[in-house]
Each structure stands twice: as C-alpha cells, then as structure tokens.
Amino acid sequence: MLLVGRRADLEAALRSPRPDRIELVHADEVVEMDDALVVAMRTKRNSSMRVAINLVKEGRADVCVSAGNTAALMAIARFVLKTLDGIDRPAIAAVLPNQKGGVTTMLDLGANVDCTAEHLLQFAVLGSALVAAVEDIDRPTVGLLNIGEELIKGNEVVKQAAEMLRLSPLNFVGNVEGNDIFKGTSDVVVCDGFVGNVALKTSEGLAFMLAGFVREEFTRGALSRLQAMAALPVLRRFKRRVDHRRHNGASLLGLRGLVIKSHGSADAVAFESALRRGYEQARHHVLDRTVVEMRPVVAKLAQANREKHPAADHPAAA
Amino acid sequence: MLLVGRRADLEAALRSPRPDRIELVHADEVVEMDDALVVAMRTKRNSSMRVAINLVKEGRADVCVSAGNTAALMAIARFVLKTLDGIDRPAIAAVLPNQKGGVTTMLDLGANVDCTAEHLLQFAVLGSALVAAVEDIDRPTVGLLNIGEELIKGNEVVKQAAEMLRLSPLNFVGNVEGNDIFKGTSDVVVCDGFVGNVALKTSEGLAFMLAGFVREEFTRGALSRLQAMAALPVLRRFKRRVDHRRHNGASLLGLRGLVIKSHGSADAVAFESALRRGYEQARHHVLDRTVVEMRPVVAKLAQANREKHPAADHPAAA
Numbered sequence: 161m162l163l164v165g166r167r168a169d170l171e172a173a174l175r176s177p178r179p180d181r182i183e184l185v186h187a188d189e190v191v192e193m194d195d196a197l198v199v200a201m202r203t204k205r206n207s208s209m210r211v212a213i214n215l216v217k218e219g220r221a222d223v224c225v226s227a228g229n230t231a232a233l234m235a236i237a238r239f240v241l242k243t244l245d246g247i248d249r250p251a252i253a254a255v256l257p258n259q260k261g262g263v264t265t266m267l268d269l270g271a272n273v274d275c276t277a278e279h280l281l282q283f284a285v286l287g288s289a290l291v292a293a294v295e296d297i298d299r300p301t302v303g304l305l306n307i308g309e310e311l312i313k314g315n316e317v318v319k320q321a322a323e324m325l326r327l328s329p330l331n332f333v334g335n336v337e338g339n340d341i342f343k344g345t346s347d348v349v350v351c352d353g354f355v356g357n358v359a360l361k362t363s364e365g366l367a368f369m370l371a372g373f374v375r376e377e378f379t380r381g382a383l384s385r386l387q388a389m390a391a392l393p394v395l396r397r398f399k400r401r402v403d404h405r406r407h408n409g410a411s412l413l414g415l416r417g418l419v420i421k422s423h424g425s426a427d428a429v430a431f432e433s434a435l436r437r438g439y440e441q442a443r444h445h446v447l448d449r450t451v452v453e454m455r456p457v458v459a460k461l462a463q464a465n466r467e468k469h470p471a472a473d474h475p476a477a478a
Numbered sequence: 479m480l481l482v483g484r485r486a487d488l489e490a491a492l493r494s495p496r497p498d499r500i501e502l503v504h505a506d507e508v509v510e511m512d513d514a515l516v517v518a519m520r521t522k523r524n525s526s527m528r529v530a531i532n533l534v535k536e537g538r539a540d541v542c543v544s545a546g547n548t549a550a551l552m553a554i555a556r557f558v559l560k561t562l563d564g565i566d567r568p569a570i571a572a573v574l575p576n577q578k579g580g581v582t583t584m585l586d587l588g589a590n591v592d593c594t595a596e597h598l599l600q601f602a603v604l605g606s607a608l609v610a611a612v613e614d615i616d617r618p619t620v621g622l623l624n625i626g627e628e629l630i631k632g633n634e635v636v637k638q639a640a641e642m643l644r645l646s647p648l649n650f651v652g653n654v655e656g657n658d659i660f661k662g663t664s665d666v667v668v669c670d671g672f673v674g675n676v677a678l679k680t681s682e683g684l685a686f687m688l689a690g691f692v693r694e695e696f697t698r699g700a701l702s703r704l705q706a707m708a709a710l711p712v713l714r715r716f717k718r719r720v721d722h723r724r725h726n727g728a729s730l731l732g733l734r735g736l737v738i739k740s741h742g743s744a745d746a747v748a749f750e751s752a753l754r755r756g757y758e759q760a761r762h763h764v765l766d767r768t769v770v771e772m773r774p775v776v777a778k779l780a781q782a783n784r785e786k787h788p789a790a791d792h793p794a795a796a
Contacts, residue, residue: 358669364656387711
C-alpha cells in the first residue's frame with residue numbers, strides 16, 4: 161500500500177509504529193476540492209493526485225484510489241494515463257444496489273455531458289468488460305437508458321446508440337427505463353453523463369429524505385421511541401442492507417490504468433469499500449479484459465461502416 | 479362532473495341511482511393503452527379522450543382528467559386545444575414530496591426529449607405560473623436541473639437556458655442538482671423531458687425497492703413480524719407521509735385548456751388526487767396566470783434580442 165501525500169501530514173495521521181505494508185510516498189502539494197482545473201493540472205504539478213497517478217503509469221501501483229476533486233482526478237488521469245484504443249473519452253461508473261440483491265453498474269455518471277452514439281457504445285463496452293471481469297459473468301447484459309415507450313421514444317443520440325449496440329457483440333438487452341436501474345433488469349446501464357449524474361443524485365436525495373422521515377417518525381414522542389426500540393433489530397438489518405457505504409468507489413474507466421474515485425465525505429467503512437473495489441479490479445485484470453472486449457466492437461463497426469459506405473476509406477467508427 | 483365514455487360501460491360501473499352531480503357524455507370508442515398515435519388521432523375520432531378534450535375546448539368543462547395513454551392524451555390535447563402564445567411545446571409537470579414537508583414541481587417529465595434553451599425557459603414560466611396560482615406563492619423559486627459544480631458544468635443547452643433565465647423576470651435561483659428535487663431547494667425544477675423522465679422513474683424504482691426491502695425484513699420470521707407489529711403505528715404514519723397516491727396527477731401545461739394525466743394504474747385514492755388537482759387548477763385560474771406570466775418574458779427576451787442584434791429585425795426569441 162503506497163500512501164501518497166505530504167509526508168508530515170501522513171505521518172501525523174498514521175498510528176506509530178507504521179504498519180510494514182504501508183509505504184509513504186511524498187508529494188509537495190495537494191489539489192483542493194475547489195481548485196480550478198488549470199490549477200490542478202498546471203500549477204500543482206507535484207500534487208499527491210498527480211504523483212499517485214504517475215505511480216500507476218510507471219507500473220509501481222496497480223490502481224490509484226482517491227477521495228479528492230473529481231474533475232481534477234479525471235483530468236490528471238486522462239492526461240497522464242491516456243485512453244485505451246478505441247475509447248475517445250473516459251467514463252465514470254458506479255454500482256447501485258438492486259431488487260435482486262445484486263448490483264447494477266451504471267455509466268457515465270458525469271464525466272461526459274454531450275455524448276455521441278459512439279461514446280455510448282464505448283461506455284457499454286467499458287461497463288460490460290468491468291462486470292465480466294470483476295463479477296465473473298460471461299456476457300453481462302447491457303441496457304440503454306431511455307424513456308417510456310408510451311412517450312416519444314428517446315432522443316436521436318440514444319436511438320442511434322441502440323442501433324450500434326444491436327450491431328455490436330455485446331449482450332445488449334435493449335432500452336431500459338429509470339426504474340430498471342433498481343430492478344436490476346440489466347447488469348449494466350448506459351447513459352450520458354448528464355442523465356446518469358441526475359439519476360444518481362436524485363436517488364441520493366430521495367434516500368436521504370426517506371431516511372430523515374423514518375428518523376422523524378420514530379423519534380416523535382416517547383411511544384414512538386419505544387416502538388422504534390422494539391423494531392431496532394429489523395431497522396438495523398434494513399439499514400445494513402441499503403448501506404450506501406458498501407457501494408462507495410466510482411471507477412474511472414477507459415484509461416490505460418485503474419483509478420477509483422471515493423466519495424469525498426467517505427468514512428473509514430466507505431473508503432475501505434473503495435480500496436476493495438480497486439483491489440478487485442486489479443486482481444481481475446479489468447484492463448486486459450477491456451482491451452479484449454474492445455477489439456471485436458471496433459472491428460464490427462469498421463465493417464458495418466465499410467458496408468454502408470463501400471467507396472469511402474473510412475477508419476473504424478468507434 | 480361530466481363522465482365521458484361508452485354509455486353502457488359507464489352505467490355498468492356506476493352505482494344506481496346515479497348521483498345528480500354526475501352527467502354522462504357518450505363517446506363511441508376508447509383509446510387503448512397500446513394504440514399507436516395515428517390510431518388515437520385519426521382512426522378513433524370519437525374516442526372518449528377526444529370528446530373530453532373537446533368539452534374543455536368548448537368551455538363546457540374547466541379541466542379534463544384522464545388516466546389513459548399519455549402520448550395520445552398529449553397529442554389530442556395539443557391538436558384540439560393548441561398551445562398558449564409564446565409556448566412552442568406543451569410540457570408535463572408533476573409534484574414530488576420534499577424534505578421541507580412541501581412539494582417540488584418538476585417539468586418536463588417526458589413530453590419533449592430534444593429541448594432548446596427557449597423550451598426550457600418556457601417550461602420555467604409554465605411551472606412558475608402553476609405554482610404561483612395553485613400554491614399562492616407570489617414568486618416561486620425556479621431551479622434549472624444541472625450536474626455538479628465539480629464536473630464540467632452541464633451541457634450547452636442548459637448553460638444557454640441559465641443565461642436566458644437570468645434575463646427573465648422569473649425568480650431564478652440558479653442551477654440545482656438531482657438531490658435538490660427532494661431537498662426542496664426550489665419550488666420549481668426545470669429540465670428536458672428525457673432527464674426528467676429518467677429522474678422520476680429512477681425515484682419510483684428506488685422507492686419500490688426500498689419498500690420491498692422493508693417488507694422483507696419485517697416478515698423474516700416470527701420475531702421480525704412481532705417487532706413489525708410493535709412498530710406498526712410508526713410504519714403506518716411513515717407510509718402515509720410518503721404515499722405517492724397523494725401526488726398523483728401530472729399536469730399537461732402550455733395548452734389553452736387544463737388537462738391532467740392520472741397514473742394508469744391509479745386506485746380510487748390516487749385518482750381522487752388527480753381530480754382534486756384538476757379542480758384546484760381550474761379554481762385558481764392557472765391558465766390566466768400563465769398568460770400573464772408569459773407576457774413579460776416574451777417582451778424581455780425580444781428586447782434582449784434587439785439589443786444583441788440591433789440591425790436585424792428579430793422576432794421574440796421565445
């Protein structure tokens with residue numbers, strides 16, 4: 161375990177003697193949560209974030225886990241590590257619990273707001289490869305986030321992406337709707353970063369409101385408190401079941417290296433989840449799997465493109 | 479109360495003697511949930527939906543409430559009633575409960591998937607006028623749904639819409655995020671129909687999953703059942719508080735007439751909410767208020783447009 165940061169800060173935070181498995185790597189400065197991208201990228205060239213990502217690039221670390229500024233982490237990771245072949249833009253993926261007792265992997269969650277159909281296809285490959293590797297599912301199901309059949313069927317980009325996904329070798333199950341995320345209709349849900357971010361934040365908001373209501377109702381007077389006490393074991397079990405800390409750790413996908421973004425306000429339990437997620441991704445060779453999964457998609461799209469435009473000398477569509 | 483449908487069906491469903499305040503209006507046919515738009519619009523010209531909307535157009539009804547096919551209802555309403563001055567497209571608005579104990583009005587929820595900044599501005603006016611009239615709030619706060627500050631700040635359309643909202647006479651409080659819907663940060667949350675629909679469906683999915691988990695945990699063996707029984711009064715109070723049936727009834731806004739869309743699977747309690755919502759909107763003259771609120775927006779944008787392009791002979795931007 162390489163711990164990157166200002167040495168003095170790290171030493172002050174660690175209990176002594178420091179466990180053997182922790183090695184300190186000094187960095188002069190730290191990207192702050194409110195630093196502008198230009199500061200994070202240009203001014204602070206020796207930030208802990210930059211040093212940590214460099215460790216991944218140099219092969220000294222298999223994965224970087226950070227709870228810092230998301231935009232800075234993404235920008236630095238992209239600049240230092242570069243994207244994989246066939247990937248135009250990295251994406252942010254996270255897992256959400258579903259009704260089936262498993263998790264649904266959703267991406268993009270905010271790295272890309274104006275997406276083309278090709279981007280959505282690339283996200284699908286990234287998500288599929290991640291789930292295939294980590295959860296050991298041979299061909300994860302992939303759903304494309306869209307809106308109800310009874311209304312106008314999605315926007316142009318989504319329609320086009322569905323077409324491309326149907327052509328791809330992925331296990332595409334078609335359109336899914338917002339409620340399918342928590343139903344667990346597909347292993348992977350693909351959407352642009354704007355929609356994904358809104359869906360995620362809306363869910364967080366709803367969960368927070370409901371938790372507040374439960375707390376209020378169970379503390380409304382002495383009788384309610386007693387009743388709550390009686391139901392405490394069940395409430396605790398429920399709480400454990402929906403504990404969002406277990407799902408902490410978003411994956412920056414599509415890069416030539418593994419990077420995990422923990423929630424900035426993560427406690428020890430939540431941060432452990434992020435570390436574990438990074439560890440599992442490295443152990444299951446997510447990057448190799450992604451490279452393998454990407455190849456036939458690129459090939460198939462190039463072929464489809466050639467068939468559509470036989471005269472033109474088109475490069476691969478994705 | 480005018481009840482529109484096949485007379486025989488209506489009579490079979492009503493208890494006899496029929497209450498005096500209910501008048502039956504016969505319609506030859508019914509738009510089915512899976513009817514294509516062209517069938518609903520062209521083939522079934524005497525559908526109950528069409529007849530009901532016609533009653534609004536003719537001034538015989540102040541509002542139409544339907545639990546039928548959303549796309550058909552929207553298309554027929556738009557065709558028969560037409561949009562208000564300054565409104566390009568009608569929008570679908572609904573209320574969601576928020577942490578503050580009030581409701582947040584959100585639109586569009588799926589009528590428009592590819593929106594321009596002007597459309598978002600129009601939605602903002604529609605939502606603001608609705609809340610102002612029905613909830614008797616002088617200048618409702620309006621938030622524009624966007625994604626986190628730490629990421630790239632929203633897409634181009636949203637940025638442009640924010641600019642226009644700042645110029646408008648509306649009480650625009652700036653960008654809000656997904657979690658702000660349930661926080662109640664603003665009275666009105668504006669977004670395009672794709673994003674709105676996903677956010678709404680995602681919330682429904684999460685609520686459904688959590689309700690299922692609670693049920694499971696409280697019925698897991700005899701002891702849990704006992705504990706649940708002890709907590710039953712509190713659980714009931716909580717359930718009443720988050721009962722989505724109270725919020726049933728989406729508003730089709732921007733038309734020259736009031737139309738409410740109830741959830742297709744609404745029970746009596748839920749449908750009553752939709753009826754009540756329609757009644758309240760008519761009683762509070764939502765249409766008049768909308769017309770009044772729309773005027774300065776159109777004027778202000780026209781002026782801004784003239785200042786930007788003094789030479790050109792531009793019509794109003796919205």
